[in-house]
Amino acid sequence: MSLVITNIGELMTQDLRNGADAAVLRDAAVVLEGERVSWLGPAASAPAADESFDAGGRALLPGWVDSHTHLIFAGDRTAEFEARMAGQSYSAGGIAVTMEATRSTGDFDLTRLAMGRVAEAVSQGTTYIETKTGYGLDVENEARSARIASTVVDEVTYLGAHLVPAGADPDEYTDLVCGPMLDAVRPYVRWADVFCERGAFSEEQSRRVLTSCRDAGLGLRVHGNQLGTGAGVRLATEFGAASVDHVNYLDDDDVASLAESWSGWDAVTGHGARGTVATALPACDLSTRQPLAPGRQLLDAGVQLALASNCNPGTSYTSSMAFCVTTAVLQMGLSVHEAVRAATYGGALALGRESGMDADGVRAVGSIAVGHRADLHLLNAPAATHLAYRPGIPLTAAVWRAGVRQS
Numbered sequence: 001m002s003l004v005i006t007n008i009g010e011l012m013t014q015d016l017r018n019g020a021d022a023a024v025l026r027d028a029a030v031v032l033e034g035e036r037v038s039w040l041g042p043a044a045s046a047p048a049a050d051e052s053f054d055a056g057g058r059a060l061l062p063g064w065v066d067s068h069t070h071l072i073f074a075g076d077r078t079a080e081f082e083a084r085m086a087g088q089s090y091s092a093g094g095i096a097v098t099m100e101a102t103r104s105t106g107d108f109d110l111t112r113l114a115m116g117r118v119a120e121a122v123s124q125g126t127t128y129i130e131t132k133t134g135y136g137l138d139v140e141n142e143a144r145s146a147r148i149a150s151t152v153v154d155e156v157t158y159l160g161a162h163l164v165p166a167g168a169d170p171d172e173y174t175d176l177v178c179g180p181m182l183d184a185v186r187p188y189v190r191w192a193d194v195f196c197e198r199g200a201f202s203e204e205q206s207r208r209v210l211t212s213c214r215d216a217g218l219g220l221r222v223h224g225n226q227l228g229t230g231a232g233v234r235l236a237t238e239f240g241a242a243s244v245d246h247v248n249y250l251d252d253d254d255v256a257s258l259a260e261s262w263s264g265w266d267a268v269t270g271h272g273a274r275g276t277v278a279t280a281l282p283a284c285d286l287s288t289r290q291p292l293a294p295g296r297q298l299l300d301a302g303v304q305l306a307l308a309s310n311c312n313p314g315t316s317y318t319s320s321m322a323f324c325v326t327t328a329v330l331q332m333g334l335s336v337h338e339a340v341r342a343a344t345y346g347g348a349l350a351l352g353r354e355s356g357m358d359a360d361g362v363r364a365v366g367s368i369a370v371g372h373r374a375d376l377h378l379l380n381a382p383a384a385t386h387l388a389y390r391p392g393i394p395l396t397a398a399v400w401r402a403g404v405r406q407s
């Protein structure tokens with residue numbers, strides 16, 4: 001089945017291969033065939049298709065790629081949020097509250113809750129989603145979380161190293177994370193992550209987690225530099241992690257090492273050695289009253305940036321990527337094009353899904369190009385600028401995920 005989308009006001013492809021000007025097209029049409037984009041170009045030369053859709057002069061973007069969420073959880077942390085708004089600071093300890101609620105919730109309900117969160121995200125234009133374990137924190141519950149996650153999202157990350165459960169010895173728990181727990185989650189996950197922060201995992205413990213997970217064949221990600229300066233970014237670049245997330249407190253060496261990691265990569269063609277993406281989580285920064293990640297500084301230094309929702313019950317209970325884009329423009333100094341790029345192509349880069357088709361059969365996401373997955377987001381606006389120009393207004397008009405109309 002094929003579909004031609006015509007009368008597009010602004011087609012923001014995020015594909016730079018034919019020059020920056022070609023990344024935003026006017027008077028264009030897009031043809032979807034099955035799960036893929038099969039053609040795009042001037043509307044006047046669009047081929048015939050089985051069906052057609054008139055975009056009514058509205059803007060068409062790649063679907064959002066949300067590369068950092070924690071959707072496998074039960075329970076509620078409203079009281080913690082209220083306390084924070086009254087002046088208390090965020091600490092990793094709240095993770096234990098969600099761990100208790102998650103452990104005592106059965107598979108059916110945990111799956112239903114996660115599916116509801118994915119549906120909420122998709123209805124707002126998100127078409128590719130990563131999620132993490134990290135609220136199980138024992139072998140059985142981490143494996144259960146990974147298994148459930150693998151049935152509801154596109155990419156699963158093992159985050160047994162989220163918090164040392166109360167009463168556990170930190171080094172013994174790290175051994176568990178690096179051994180039996182890793183073995184139990186391994187069939188379900190593509191990535192591993194570690195919360196490298198004071199109050200969570202030390203540099204030495206983080207190093208052990210990253211080493212074991214790398215040796216087990218997993219791609220690496222790091223929660224780093226969220227609550228203060230520290231070893232997170234340094235470890236992420238040293239281990240060649242695909243992404244380091246949060247990045248609120250960076251010193252000059254951190255920025256330089258992230259920039260250096262991209263020195264062998266061509267941002268236009270996407271060829272060369274990929275570095276470590278810096279993933280900013282602006283909704284989390286606002287909800288925890290942390291300084292916003294220095295997105296402008298990172299881009300100016302030549303670092304590839306992603307924006308993600310960090311949807312979780314503790315620090316960022318929203319799946320709205322549009323809110324993240326709006327905040328990045330209004331508060332972080334990004335242009336609309338840069339913010340949309342970070343929330344689409346940047347997320348794909350952070351997940352290693354920005355080009356080609358992987359050995360596991362997943363098509364490229366995060367940009368609109370022939371052969372890529374047909375993940376599209378139609379806005380109820382003539383231009384993507386309206387995402388920042390009309391903050392808070394729900395602008396999603398239609399979503400296609402792998403070629404299938406969602407809303």
Ligand code: NIG
Nearest residue numbers: 094095195310312313314315
């Ligand atoms: O990415 N920082 C660590 N993990 C989550 C928060 C988890 C929680 O507090 O429940 C985050 O912000």
